[in-house]
Structures are given as C-alpha cells and as structure tokens.
C-alpha cells in the first residue's frame with residue numbers, strides 16, 4: 001500500500017487513557033515492542049478485554065512483513081515500548097501498511113510513573129483521597145480536613161501530593177509511613193524536607209534489616225497508641241509487626257463515625273504482606289500470625305474501611321479504581337483471616353514466598369538515607385509491579 005507522509009502520521013495515547021481503558025475493560029490490543037525480558041518484568045495488565053502481545057522492536061527491523069502479519073488488521077493496535085522512540089517507529093511502519101495504530105506517549109516509563117487520584121470518602125468533615133500508581137500496584141492516601149492535610153505512604157513523585165494539597169487549600173502537617181518500604185522509594189523524607197511537615201515511622205524500621213545500619217534521615221518515632229489531630233479527624237498509631245518489625249497501621253476516626261485503617265503492607269484486601277523482606281522470614285512469620293489473629297481485631301469493627309498500600313490485581317478495585325473494602329468484606333474474601341493454627345500458617349507462608357527481588361535490599365537503603373539514587377536509577381529500581389503480597 002502506498003501512502004503519503006501525512007496519511008501515515010500516527011498519533012499517540014496517554015497513560016491516563018490507557019488506565020481508563022484497562023479499568024473499564026474496553027477492548028484494547030497492545031503491541032509491546034520492548035525486549036522479552038523487559039516486557040516480562042513489567043507487563044501491562046488488565047481485565048479480560050485486554051490483549052497484549054510482545055514482538056520486540058528488533059524483530060520488526062529484521063522481518064517487517066512477518067511481524068506485521070501476526071497482527072489483527074481489524075483492531076486498533078496500541079504500540080508500547082520503553083521510552084516512546086521505538087513504538088513511534090513501529091506505529092508509523094504499521095500505519096503505512098494500513099493499520100489503525102497509535103503509540104504510548106513517554107513509553108512504559110510514563111505509564112509506570114502515572115498517578116490516578118480518586119476520593120475514597122468525601123464528607124462534611126473532609127476527604128480521604130486515594131493516590132494510586134496503577135502500573136506498580138502502589139496505593140497511598142491523603143487525609144484532608146479542616147484546612148490540614150496528612151499523607152500516608154506517599155510515593156516518590158512529591159509534586160502529585162503538594163499539588164493536591166495546594167488545590168485543596170490545605171497545609172501538610174503530618175507524613176505517615178506505615179513502614180520502611182522495600183518495593184518503592186518513599187516520598188516521605190523528601191516531602192518533610194520540602195514542606196516542614198513531620199515524617200513519622202516506627203523506630204524499629206529505621207535500621208536496615210540486612211546491613212544493620214541506622215537511618216540517616218530525619219524522622220519522628222511513632223508507636224502504639226500515639227494520637228494525632230488532623231483537622232476534625234483523629235489518627236491513632238497501631239503497631240502491627242510481621243511484614244516488618246516496625247509496621248504500624250493508622251486508624252482514622254471522623255466525627256460522623258466513619259473509621260478507616262491504613263494497613264500498609266500488613267493486610268491487603270485479598271492477601272497480606274510477606275514477612276521475609278527483612279531476610280528473617282522464619283522469625284517474623286509467627287509475629288505476623290499474631291498481628292493478624294490477635295492485634296487486627298482490636299483495631300477495627302466490621303464497618304471500618306481497610307485501605308492497604310498495594311493491590312495485586314485490578315479486580316480488587318472493580319471498575320471503580322478504588323481499592324477499599326470494609327473489614328467485614330475483607331474477612332469474607334481474605335484467606336489470611338480464616339482460622340488455621342500458627343504452625344499451619346507458618347508452613348503455608350514459608351512454602352509460598354514469591355521471588356525476593358534483589359533491588360528490594362537497595363530500596364530499603366534509599367528509604368532510610370543510606371543511598372541516594374538519581375532519577376534514572378530510581379526508575380530502574382522501581383521498574384515493574386510490587387511483589388509485596390504472598391503469592392497465591
């Protein structure tokens with residue numbers, strides 16, 4: 001087929017459009033032209049209507065005809081690469097062959113760093129906003145009430161949070177990390193430096209569990225029972241050791257009776273945080289068992305909203321994109337809360353641990369100030385989805 005340059009010019013699609021298509025299960029055909037290893041490490045995941053195939057860019061260079069023949073001519077082909085350049089090239093080539101095609105703006109890198117904001121609660125006393133990084137399965141939250149703001153588990157791109165808080169006309173006063181994360185770089189210490197708000201983490205997590213070196217960041221220790229006032233709501237720290245020794249949950253109580261528990265990597269909606277990322281799985285698994293069975297029921301009632309720091313699959317949020325459920329719903333759908341003995345739980349956990357990503361040791365160093373990556377290194381450390389939950 002012969003076309004003019006203008007006819008073959010291709011347009012792009014944004015990470016936001018991609019996420020909307022995935023969330024609402026719209027028929028979507030992805031051609032991923034990254035190399036096999038990269039595409040395998042950070043695949044684009046979605047519901048049933050998402051089809052994704054991987055044909056590396058270099059294969060198109062070697063055999064254009066053979067590669068193009070693998071694509072359905074009746075579908076729109078959405079081309080994805082690492083940083084945009086090769087997907088633009090392949091999309092142009094396919095357009096010249098008569099395909100309807102677009103390429104992802106900024107490549108997978110921009111999808112990996114894309115944030116999605118949604119209100120979980122919007123009431124007379126204020127809001128709880130979910131700030132998700134969907135490609136990684138990372139969730140963080142803002143509490144906005146009475147002109148004040150608090151953040152829970154903020155992620156690395158701090159402007160997302162400062163923009164949200166500025167738009168709400170609020171002042172950031174408290175930054176809470178549920179624990180020192182291993183899978184992603186926290187935005188907490190940087191936000192504290194930038195805004196003057198206090199950064200809270202439990203002191204047990206302010207030491208590297210493998211290097212045994214103390215933190216070189218400014219933090220304030222928070223422990224069981226600490227209470228904080230954010231506008232009209234109170235936040236209470238509840239110790240929940242297991243995923244890390246210093247993992248805490250934060251319980252929010254609002255004047256209308258609404259309660260929520262930010263559970264970090266303690267309990268997720270359908271799973272729970274693996275206890276081996278500090279290199280001490282055998283010792284920490286029984287501790288996690290007691291947190292799940294004895295401590296958690298003292299922190300919630302059936303209507304308390306559970307707000308975790310990760311999701312494993314998009315199904316957990318349905319089409320709403322809000323990854324929240326009441327404790328009653330979590331109890332019904334989460335195996336971890338169904339009765340079994342400590343011995344059964346421990347052997348189950350230790351037999352089902354997923355791979356331990358080597359980057360996680362370094363990310364913990366970054367999060368307590370023992371190492372400072374540049375932006376490119378940070379992107380590399382965080383590539384792909386979190387592996388914080390126990391594998392099914």
Ligand SMILES: [Fe+2]
Nearest residue numbers: 181182265388
């Ligand atoms: Fe974690």
